[in-house]
Amino acid sequence: MGYKVQAPYIGIPSPERQDRMSKTHKIGVIPGDGTGPEVVAEGIKALKALSRRCGVQFDFKEFPLGGDQYLKKGTLLPEDVIEELKGTDAIYLGAIGHPDVKPGILERDILLKMRFVFDLYINLRPVVLYPGVDTPLKDKGPEDIDFLVVRENTEGMYAGGGGFFKKGTPDEVAIQESVNTRKGVERCIRFAFEACRKRNKRKRLTLCGKTNVLIYESDLWFRVFEEVSKKYPDVETNYQHVDAICMWMIKNPEQFDVIVTTNLFGDIITDLGAIIQGGLGIAAGGNINPEGAAMFEPMGGSAPKYTGLNVINPMAAIAAAQMMVDYLGEKDAAEILQRAMKEVLKNHLKSLEAKKMGYGTKEVGDLVVKYIQSME
Ligand code: IPM
Ligand code: MN
Secondary structure (H helix, E strand, O other), X not given: OOOOOOOOOOOOOOHHHHHHOOOEEEEEEEEEOOOHHHHHHHHHHHHHHHHHHHOOEEEEEEOOOOHHHHHHHOOOOOHHHHHHHHOOOEEEEEEOOOOOOOOOHHHHHHHHHHHHHOOOOEEEEEEEOOOXXXXXXXXXXXXXXXXXXXXXXXXXXXXXXXXXXXXXXXOOEEEEOOEOOXXXXXXXXXXXXXHHHHHOOOOEEEEEEOOOOOOOHHHHXXXXXXXXXXXXXXXXXXXXXXXXXXXXXXXXXXXXXXXEEOHHHHHHHHHHHHHHOOOOOOOEEEEEOOOOOEEEEEOOOOOHHHOOOOOOOOHHHHHHHHHHHHHOOOHHHHHHHHHHHXXXXXXXXXXXXXXXXOOOHHHHHHHHHHHHHHOO
């Protein structure tokens, strides 16, 4: 086919995990709200095509979590669902967010709760500009935009520490605490070094923090980064402040290979990453506990106004499925799916935006399936 296959995003899972895994991968599917079910359907279509094409086996089980269930039954992430999800090899999620539910409830009590209860301490977000996809960055192409952000996913500002004092009075105080444990920081940084080694590209790991102001949080991160780096002499290291990295991601994205950072900084810079790789129509991420559960999702939201219209782009959900297949250790299937995605992006989609693709949601999924079937 004449194009270079990219290094896998994640690489082979740890040996313990591979032993635990059955040959048929049990996938917990959470289609969720809005356009979530539509894009997840296309991702599953691609996974089933992979089964036919290269024999990889999946066993899907759906869980109707989300805004509708919350409005009907008042449940968010019930205990029995948590138990069942623990028995899966990976979770595949569409989108959470409902126009009739106050913002924050579903995010906190489904999405963030899942990260905490399964200890999904890595949020992995590849920023890859595929050929044929437009970037808002002038004079930058696929050779310039190809890096991986490793975001800590269970601590920092997301731990929920803090409180009000004299709430509602003119003397009110609001304190929001960032929690950083040595164990939490270390396991995240170690994962980033490992990921950098597995990618085997520029072999450069950038720590993103704010050492000039966050004298406790960033200090701990910096010290642990230096310490862990000693075990990875083959990986070049550097440090950038979070504000500066936002500039450099625009000006010289080609300098980045792997970036490791805190929960909140990672949240912010990966939205910037998403837009330079073509937007929410393509950006996907994985929430991973390398020794346990994992959940893969498109980065975009539930886009309620497009629900049921067959106009939303399913590529981000398909990219999430691709990361999941890679994570499950199915190298060939992951590579085939990635190549199929590339063909569709390069040869077909006019734009990655909803309504502007030149194809409907289902037709984009059909194209991916067509390439999976015809690929040598
Ligand atoms: C993300 C989202 C979530 C986050 C929200 C929905 C709570 O923005 O996955 O990046 O802030 O982590
Ligand atoms: Mn975010």
